[in-house]
Amino acid sequence: xxxxxxxxxxxxxxxxxxxxxxxxxxxxxxxxxxxxxxxxxxxxxxxxxxxxxxxxxxxxxxxxxxxxxxxxxxxxxxxxxxxxxxxxxxxxxxxxxxxxxxxxxxxxxxxxxxxxxxxxxxxxxxxxxxxxxxxxxxxxxxxxxxxxxxxxxxxxxxxxxxxxxxxxxxxxxxxxxxxxxxxxxxxxxxxxxxxxxxxxxxxxxxxxxxxxxxxxxxxxxxxxxxxxxxxxxxxxxxxxxxxxxxxxxxxxxxxxxxxxxxxxxxxxxxxxxxxxxxxxxxxxxxxxxxx
Numbered sequence: 001x002x003x004x005x006x007x008x009x010x011x012x013x014x015x016x017x018x019x020x021x022x023x024x025x026x027x028x029x030x031x032x033x034x035x036x037x038x039x040x041x042x043x044x045x046x047x048x049x050x051x052x053x054x055x056x057x058x059x060x061x062x063x064x065x066x067x068x069x070x071x072x073x074x075x076x077x078x079x080x081x082x083x084x085x086x087x088x089x090x091x092x093x094x095x096x097x098x099x100x101x102x103x104x105x106x107x108x109x110x111x112x113x114x115x116x117x118x119x120x121x122x123x124x125x126x127x128x129x130x131x132x133x134x135x136x137x138x139x140x141x142x143x144x145x146x147x148x149x150x151x152x153x154x155x156x157x158x159x160x161x162x163x164x165x166x167x168x169x170x171x172x173x174x175x176x177x178x179x180x181x182x183x184x185x186x187x188x189x190x191x192x193x194x195x196x197x198x199x200x201x202x203x204x205x206x207x208x209x210x211x212x213x214x215x216x217x218x219x220x221x222x223x224x225x226x227x228x229x230x231x232x233x234x235x236x237x238x239x240x241x242x243x244x245x246x247x248x249x250x251x252x253x254x255x256x257x258x259x260x261x262x263x264x265x266x267x268x269x270x271x272x273x274x275x276x277x278x279x280x281x282x283x284x285x286x287x288x289x290x291x
Contacts, residue, residue, distance in 0.1 A: 023060075023062065023063065024060035024061050024062060024063055024170070024174070025060060025063060025067070025079070025081055025102060027174040027175070027176060028067070028069075028079050028171070028174050029106070029111055029112050029229075030077055030106040030107075030110060030111055030112065030113075031111060031173075032171060032173045032174045033069055033077035033078075033079060033106065034077060035171065035173055036069045036077070036165050036167070036171070037071070037163070037165065039171055039173075040169075041167060041168050041169035041170075041171070042069075042165050042166070042167055042168070042171075043165065043166045043168060044163060044164065044165050044166075045164050045165070045166050046157060046158070046164070047155040047156075047157050048068070048155055048156045048157070048164060048166060049154065049155050050084030050096065050154055050155075051084075052066075052166060053066040053082060053083065053084040054066075054084055056166060056167065056168050057083060059167055059168065059169055059170055060081070060170065061170075063081065064083065065081040065082055065083050065101050066081070066082050066083070066166065066167075067079065067080070067081060067166075067167040068080040068081075068082055068164060068165065068166060068167075069164075069165040069167065070131055070144055070145065070158065070162055070163065070164055070165070071162060071163040071165075072105065072131045072132050072144045072162055073132070073142055073143075073144055073159075073160050073161050073162050074108075074132040075108055076105055076106060076107065076108050076115065076131070076132060077105070077106055077108075078103060078104065078105035078106070078116075078131040078144070079103065079104055080100055080102070080103040080131075081100070081101040081102045081103070082098055082099060082100050082101065082156075083098075083099045083101065084096070084098065084099070084154075085097050085098075085099040085122075087122060087124070095124065095125070095149065096125070096149040096154045097122050097123060097124055097147070097149075098122075098123040098147045098156050099120075099121075099122055099123075100118070100119075100120075100121040100122075100123065100129075101119060101120065102117075102118070102119045103116075103117060103118055103119075103121070103131065103134070104116075104117045105117065105131045105132060105134065106229070110229070110230070110231075111229075111231060112224055112229030112230075112231065113228055113229045113230045113231070114228045114229045115132065115134075116131060116132060116133055116134030116135075117134060118134050121136070123136070123145070123147035123156070124147065124149075125147060125148060125149035125150070126146070126147070126148070127146070127147050128141075128143035128145065128146045128159060129143060129144060129145045129146075130142060130143045130144055131144045131145070132144070142159075142160065143159045143160075144158065144159055144160075144162040145157070145158060145159060145162070145164070146159050181289070182195065182267055182287075182289075184264070184265070184266055184267050188241075188242050188243050188264050189242070190213055190217050190238040190242050191213050192243075192262060192267040193211050193213050193219065193238065193245055193262055193267075193270075194211055194212055194213045195210070195211060195287055195288070196208060196209065196210045196211075196287070196288040197209045197210075197211070197270065197285035197286060197287055197288060198285065198286050198288055199223070199283060199284075199285045200283060200284055200285070200286075201274060201281065201283040202274075202281035202282060202283065204281075205225070205226075205227070206226045207223055207224050207225045207226045207227075208223070208224045208226070208288070209221065209222075209223050209224075209234065209285060210222050210223075210234075211234070211247070213238065217237055217238035218235075218236075218237060219234070219235065219236035219237060219238065219245065219247050220233075220234065220235055220236075221234040221247075222234055223249045232249050232250055232251055233249075233250045234247050234248070234249055234250075235247065235248055235250070236248060236258075243261055243262045243263075243264050244259070244260070244261055244262075245258075245259075245260045245261075245262065245270070246258065246259050246260075247260075254276060254277070255276075256274055256275070256276045257274060257275050258272060258273075258274045258283065259272045259273055259274070259275075260272035260283075260285070267287065268286065268287045268289075269284065269285065269286050269287065270284065270285045270287075271283070271284040271285070272284075
């Protein structure tokens with residue numbers, strides 16, 4: 001029980017400052033991006049101007065920036081949140097740039113597995129970006145986007161076989177799925193474990209966990225690593241007392257077993273410890289709920 005007490009103390013001190021919900025940009029995962037080329041409210045562009053970026057810089061709720069989707073030369077989908085901006089260099093007059101607030105490129109055929117990502121990238125005139133490796137590259141290497149500022153001509157364009165799409169309205173497929181609000185009764189029920197959680201593991205790892213609970217207490221689900229978005233299978237069992245759970249995350253070369261306790265007052269958080277081989281560490285998980 002000492003491990004439970006330590007993990008509970010960690011959760012109590014950290015819960016208030018934890019940001020849980022994914023923002024609108026995060027909802028555009030690979031299956032959603034694959035729909036972009038034929039979706040309504042999407043425009044394929046050969047030369048995207050600052051005016052078009054500015055006109056569409058608020059389609060994502062609570063965010064500033066135009067949402068671009070690129071099908072790369074490597075056949076992958078990438079999403080970018082961008083702004084048209086100007087940058088002063090030394091004492092010269094400000095020059096146009098493409099400010100890439102964030103970008104993520106997904107591995108083909110995977111739901112959330114990331115092959116490249118970055119943030120706060122400035123593209124000056126002539127700069128070329130390879131989204132498959134997430135790097136600005138020289139002229140002799142393959143690229144997916146190029147930024148041009150030649151007098152009055154300012155635009156970003158796809159390179160070689162890459163395709164560039166501008167979203168002019170949010171896609172319905174990216175809207176978070178609404179779930180019924182969990183109401184906890186006086187008698188604790190194992191079904192309260194079902195749902196999605198943000199997991200914080202030993203202050204070293206984090207990810208999202210989805211649990212499904214069968215009538216017999218068997219638990220199945222998936223764990224998505226925040227590091228690269230890769231999905232791992234989850235299997236487990238509700239324990240005794242009924243607010244305890246044990247589940248295992250299966251990685252390619254190892255397994256991690258979690259022993260947790262769900263809060264019986266509101267089922268909004270879970271805390272406990274995990275074991276990988278002979279090493280035990282604390283974790284806590286907070287339920288992800290609709291706003």
